[in-house]
Amino acid sequence: MLKLALIFLFVLAFVSYEVSAQPYKTLVAPINKDTSTSLYSITLNSNEKYVIDINAPFLWFICPFPSPPVPCSSLECIQGRTYLSGLCSSSNNIYIHGRCTCTVTPVNPVAKTCAPAQLTYKDLIISWTNGKNPTNVIKFNRLSVSCAPKSLLQSLPRGTNGIAGLSWAPLALSTQLTPSNHGLTKKFAICLPSASGARGVVFFGDGPYYLMSRTQLDVRSILSYTPLLKRDNSQEYFIGVKGISVNGKPTKIPPVAFEFDSLGHGGVQLSSVVPYTTLRSDIYRSFLYEFSMATRGIPRAKNVSPFDLCLKTNNATGWSPVGLRVPQIDLELGNGKKWTIFGANSMKQISNDVACLAFVDGGKAAQRAVVIGSYQMENNFLLFDLASSTLGFSSSLLLSRTTCGNFNFNYGVGA
Numbered sequence: 001m002l003k004l005a006l007i008f009l010f011v012l013a014f015v016s017y018e019v020s021a022q023p024y025k026t027l028v029a030p031i032n033k034d035t036s037t038s039l040y041s042i043t044l045n046s047n048e049k050y051v052i053d054i055n056a057p058f059l060w061f062i063c064p065f066p067s068p069p070v071p072c073s074s075l076e077c078i079q080g081r082t083y084l085s086g087l088c089s090s091s092n093n094i095y096i097h098g099r100c101t102c103t104v105t106p107v108n109p110v111a112k113t114c115a116p117a118q119l120t121y122k123d124l125i126i127s128w129t130n131g132k133n134p135t136n137v138i139k140f141n142r143l144s145v146s147c148a149p150k151s152l153l154q155s156l157p158r159g160t161n162g163i164a165g166l167s168w169a170p171l172a173l174s175t176q177l178t179p180s181n182h183g184l185t186k187k188f189a190i191c192l193p194s195a196s197g198a199r200g201v202v203f204f205g206d207g208p209y210y211l212m213s214r215t216q217l218d219v220r221s222i223l224s225y226t227p228l229l230k231r232d233n234s235q236e237y238f239i240g241v242k243g244i245s246v247n248g249k250p251t252k253i254p255p256v257a258f259e260f261d262s263l264g265h266g267g268v269q270l271s272s273v274v275p276y277t278t279l280r281s282d283i284y285r286s287f288l289y290e291f292s293m294a295t296r297g298i299p300r301a302k303n304v305s306p307f308d309l310c311l312k313t314n315n316a317t318g319w320s321p322v323g324l325r326v327p328q329i330d331l332e333l334g335n336g337k338k339w340t341i342f343g344a345n346s347m348k349q350i351s352n353d354v355a356c357l358a359f360v361d362g363g364k365a366a367q368r369a370v371v372i373g374s375y376q377m378e379n380n381f382l383l384f385d386l387a388s389s390t391l392g393f394s395s396s397l398l399l400s401r402t403t404c405g406n407f408n409f410n411y412g413v414g415a
Contacts, residue, residue, distance in 0.1 A: 028129035031200035034157035038275040056165030057083035060106035063147035077102035087114035131208035167235035191404035198405025213402035223392035240334025247327035278362040307356035314353035
């Protein structure tokens with residue numbers, strides 16, 4: 001009996017929220033890609049999978065019934081209701097047995113559906129890391145999350161538990177998993193894998209962030225930085241872009257085309273649920289023309305929806321360490337830095353001898369000038385520093401002979 005009690009006490013200590021003796025200040029979790037939907041999921045509580053939406057305001061899941069309600073008068077309720085979605089027809093708080101229950105509006109960003117639901121509490125377990133491996137685990141008690149009906153799982157990968165929001169919002173995991181009283185800095189990094197067989201990685205905290213290559217690479221050493229922009233009353237991530245170049249040649253797109261208008265439309269947004277970078281029609285046409293001209297020596301293939309330029313790749317191109325040998329694309333950022341997109345992220349391989357330019361036309365009335373999609377983020381390391389409002393980016397990790405699948409998830413090895 002004494003032995004069982006000692007084991008129980010050890011397990012409690014192992015997952016304790018008390019981390020005063022914890023030498024590391026970074027958390028880590030795996031990311032998996034679902035190739036049928038091009039969505040990416042973070043694993044929490046050892047086996048619960050949540051689709052990553054970097055612009056969602058909180059985590060939502062299918063709650064057990066009953067679930068503890070968050071009081072309507074609480075700060076958490078006020079914060080959750082700051083981001084009510086217009087997709088929901090009703091979002092009023094409701095009263096059950098005379099008690100006010102906080103109502104929020106979880107959204108499925110793929111199906112564009114919404115359902116009013118109860119704000120509740122949930123415990124989450126995630127791993128500490130020394131930057132090279134997971135070391136032990138931490139249990140976060142009573143995080144504020146949203147319930148959701150099962151119907152909201154439509155279009156999400158099979159076996160998904162819900163959505164994990166990583167936005168600016170105070171109830172997003174990017175904030176709730178980085179409490180300052182535990183030495184965690186308000187930063188998170190995502191590294192999306194390019195294949196379902198490789199696990200990508202998400203970090204919360206200051207790092208280091210090591211990926212295996214010929215040597216252990218702390219990815220912080222290869223990052224460039226640009227400001228993260230925030231719109232009033234928006235939890236979404238934007239960056240400043242003033243132009244696009246193809247093969248070093250600027251496209252004829254004026255810098256003003258990427259800016260916000262007086263109604264808040266426009267801007268360049270980052271998204272983990274939009275599969276391919278989407279450009280408003282005026283930007284897309286100019287970009288497509290320049291890329292088409294730069295690849296005019298490569299035979300064309302029949303277009304494959306949703307793409308408008310496909311190339312025959314059997315003999316005319318060849319391969320480099322960063323993908324197909326096609327002209328590089330540079331996003332000219334507002335602070336003078338360049339986010340370079342090489343063939344591995346610009347061309348989608350459709351078959352053995354056909355690849356298509358993986359950018360799509362968002363239409364004339366697109367809400368955003370550009371939405372940078374997840375395909376362009378694969379095997380790119382992105383560090384969201386919410387404290388300093390900056391984005392660190394690596395461009396393709398293939399240049400450094402590593403990938404997002406090269407974090408060592410074996411516990412304790414190399415600690």
